[in-house]
Amino acid sequence: MTRIKCCGMTRIGDALLAVRLGADAIGLVFSARSKRQVTLAQARGIVVALPPFVATVALFMDDEASLVRQVLDEVRPMLLQFHGDESDGWCAQFGHPFLKAIAMGEGAAALPRLRDYPHATGLLLDGHAAGEAGGSGKAFDWSLLPGGLAQPLILAGGLHAGNVGDAVRTARPWAVDVASGVESAPGIKDPARLKAFIRAVRTVDAE
Ligand SMILES: O=C(O)c1ccccc1N[C@@H]1O[C@H](COP(=O)(O)O)[C@@H](O)[C@H]1O
Numbered sequence: 028m029t030r031i032k033c034c035g036m037t038r039i040g041d042a043l044l045a046v047r048l049g050a051d052a053i054g055l056v057f058s059a060r061s062k063r064q065v066t067l068a069q070a071r072g073i074v075v076a077l078p079p080f081v082a083t084v085a086l087f088m089d090d091e092a093s094l095v096r097q098v099l100d101e102v103r104p105m106l107l108q109f110h111g112d113e114s115d116g117w118c119a120q121f122g123h124p125f126l127k128a129i130a131m132g133e134g135a136a137a138l139p140r141l142r143d144y145p146h147a148t149g150l151l152l153d154g155h156a157a158g159e160a161g162g163s164g165k166a167f168d169w170s171l172l173p174g175g176l177a178q179p180l181i182l183a184g185g186l187h188a189g190n191v192g193d194a195v196r197t198a199r200p201w202a203v204d205v206a207s208g209v210e211s212a213p214g215i216k217d218p219a220r221l222k223a224f225i226r227a228v229r230t231v232d233a234e
Pocket residue numbers: 034035054056058060061062063086087088110153160161162163164165183184185186204205206207208
């Protein structure tokens with residue numbers, strides 16, 4: 028079964044709906060570079076409202092270590108996700124499981140970076156160019172996803188109900204991650220798009 032992460036949640040109702048429809052994980056963006064940035068209080072409100080067995084993921088992009096520590100203390104996410112130029116050692120300093128996003132905008136030229144994060148719990152391949160923020164809606168060539176890596180791969184970037192089925196069939200990732208493809212505006216999830224996205228993934232899983 029392909030795990031599904033819905034990212035960029037800013038409202039409790041959207042997060043609960045995503046979980047009710049079948050999402051496995053909820054992403055909360057703390058980077059000031061995001062149009063989906065949440066405050067600590069907003070994030071805490073979402074995390075405490077969730078039912079058991081839903082993974083919570085806190086996203087950062089070249090942020091201060093003090094912010095990451097504050098989020099760990101006050102929001103208590105299950106996973107961290109780093110989207111910037113952070114090194115493996117920097118990400119690992121918190122002693123907390125983390126995902127490292129790899130910008131796939133340069134295509135195959137980005138693949139050697141997949142070996143740079145041996146401490147990551149998983150690698151998230153996103154469609155944007157290096158240095159750009161995620162949540163951009165940009166896809167990449169999914170056939171580039173390599174097999175044989177030790178870590179689970181999470182496919183992200185420009186996914187929506189109309190293309191996620193092909194993406195899963197092509198890449199067979201551990202999980203998919205979506206932000207803009209299930210929104211009506213940044214940070215505002217669209218119930219019909221959420222439902223169609225999760226249904227499209229589950230349809231391919233059942234093939
Ligand atoms: O969502 C954001 O605003 C964001 C900002 C900074 C770093 C990462 C961000 N989001 C991540 O990007 C993927 C892909 O987004 P999209 O589906 O292409 O819109 C998203 O799932 C988040 O993990």
